[in-house]
Amino acid sequence: MTGFLASIKNMEEARKITSSNIDIVDLKNINDGALGFVGVEVVNKVKRILPNFNLSVTMGNDENPNNPINIENLKKLIDKGIKFVKIGFFNKKFINQHKLLLNSINFKSTLPICVIFADKTFDLKIIQKLIDIGYEGIMIDTCNKNNKSTTEILEENQIKSFIKIVKDNKKLCGLSGSLKIKDIDYLKYLNPHFLGFRGQLCDKASERIELNIDLLNKVSKEIKSIINT
Numbered sequence: 001m002t003g004f005l006a007s008i009k010n011m012e013e014a015r016k017i018t019s020s021n022i023d024i025v026d027l028k029n030i031n032d033g034a035l036g037f038v039g040v041e042v043v044n045k046v047k048r049i050l051p052n053f054n055l056s057v058t059m060g061n062d063e064n065p066n067n068p069i070n071i072e073n074l075k076k077l078i079d080k081g082i083k084f085v086k087i088g089f090f091n092k093k094f095i096n097q098h099k100l101l102l103n104s105i106n107f108k109s110t111l112p113i114c115v116i117f118a119d120k121t122f123d124l125k126i127i128q129k130l131i132d133i134g135y136e137g138i139m140i141d142t143c144n145k146n147n148k149s150t151t152e153i154l155e156e157n158q159i160k161s162f163i164k165i166v167k168d169n170k171k172l173c174g175l176s177g178s179l180k181i182k183d184i185d186y187l188k189y190l191n192p193h194f195l196g197f198r199g200q201l202c203d204k205a206s207e208r209i210e211l212n213i214d215l216l217n218k219v220s221k222e223i224k225s226i227i228n229t
Contacts, residue, residue, distance in 0.1 A: 002187070003194035004223045005056065005174060006201060006216055010042060013211045014049040020213070021220045024084065024194060026056040030208050033061040034143045035088045035115060040076045047080060056084035056113070063091040066101040078110045086139065089116045095129060102134035111136040111172070117143040118153040118177055127165045137172030138162075139196065145208060150177035151187070163192050184222045195223060 003023030008014055009030050017025065027043055029036025035058035043057055057077055059070060065087050077085055085107075089098065102112060114135040116122050120143040130138055140150055140162065150159075159175065166173035175187055176196025187195055199208045201216045 002192055002223060004220050005176065005194045005196035006219075007196065007198035008046075008211060009038065011045050011049060014046045016211060016213045017216065018050065020217055021224060022216075023054065024056050024196075025050055025053045026058065026084075026086070026196065028058045028198070030198065034117065034141060034145070035059065035061055035086060037073065040073060040080075043077060043082065044080065047082075054083040056086055057082055058086045058115075059088070061088060061090065064094045064097045066094075066097040066104075071101070071105065074105055078105070078108055082110055084111050084113050084137075086113045086115050087135075089114050089121050089130065090143070092121060092123070092126065095126070095133070098130070098135075099133040113137040113139055113172065113174070115139045115141050117141055118150040119143050119147060122154065122158075124158065124161050124165070127162060128169070131166070131169045131171055135171070137174065137193075138166050139172075139174035140177060141196070142177035145178060145199070147178075149179055149183070150175060151179065151183050153177075156190075159187075159190055163190055181219060181222055184219070188223065 005024040005026050006022045007026040007028045027038050029038045037060040112135055114130045118140050142150055163173050172193045174194045174196055175192045178199055180200055197219055201211055202208050203210050203212050
């Protein structure tokens with residue numbers, strides 16, 4: 001069954017969702033590019049508000065994630081038992097730096113998830129390489145949040161092939177990137193492990209600023225509903 005990943009930005013939004021049906025709560029600085037990092041302090045506070053939720057944290061927008069600041073932040077989150085850390089694959093030429101990063105850190109129970117971008121770095125030929133260097137999951141997102149969605153950029157056969165490669169390797173696969181409610185039934189049929197949303201959870205989807213709990217619960221209900229065959 002496909003799960004629901006909802007991106008939130010701070011403690012206030014965390015308090016709004018305490019009773020919502022969400023499989024993964026994703027912490028993201030929405031004012032800082034595709035994968036803005038909210039900071040360790042915010043993560044710690046949200047973890048106290050949502051102790052029973054699986055938390056995911058986006059780790060920033062560095063093309064080269066193998067840098068001292070990112071390594072320090074990752075180790076702090078791992079020590080706190082954060083379930084998922086999402087590391088962006090912004091530039092194919094840095095794949096060896098991703099490998100060095102993954103090999104240098106003991107992730108313990110935390111799962112490193114690689115985020116590739118439908119409008120920037122998506123390439124079916126590189127998915128297996130990302131898994132082979134140590135990623136425990138791959139997620140498709142979009143880098144430009146004011147442009148097309150993943151479903152508008154990628155063809156169905158590309159998405160299907162992506163899901164098959166990742167699942168064949170027994171890793172997690174996720175789809176996000178300006179997805180709409182109307183995309184849910186179609187994407188559930190393709191059966192990824194989870195679907196990720198932010199803009200569609202907000203009053204103004206294009207601005208992605210204010211989380212609307214009614215919209216979030218609507219998306220959750222749609223994802224959790226049984227597909228009619």
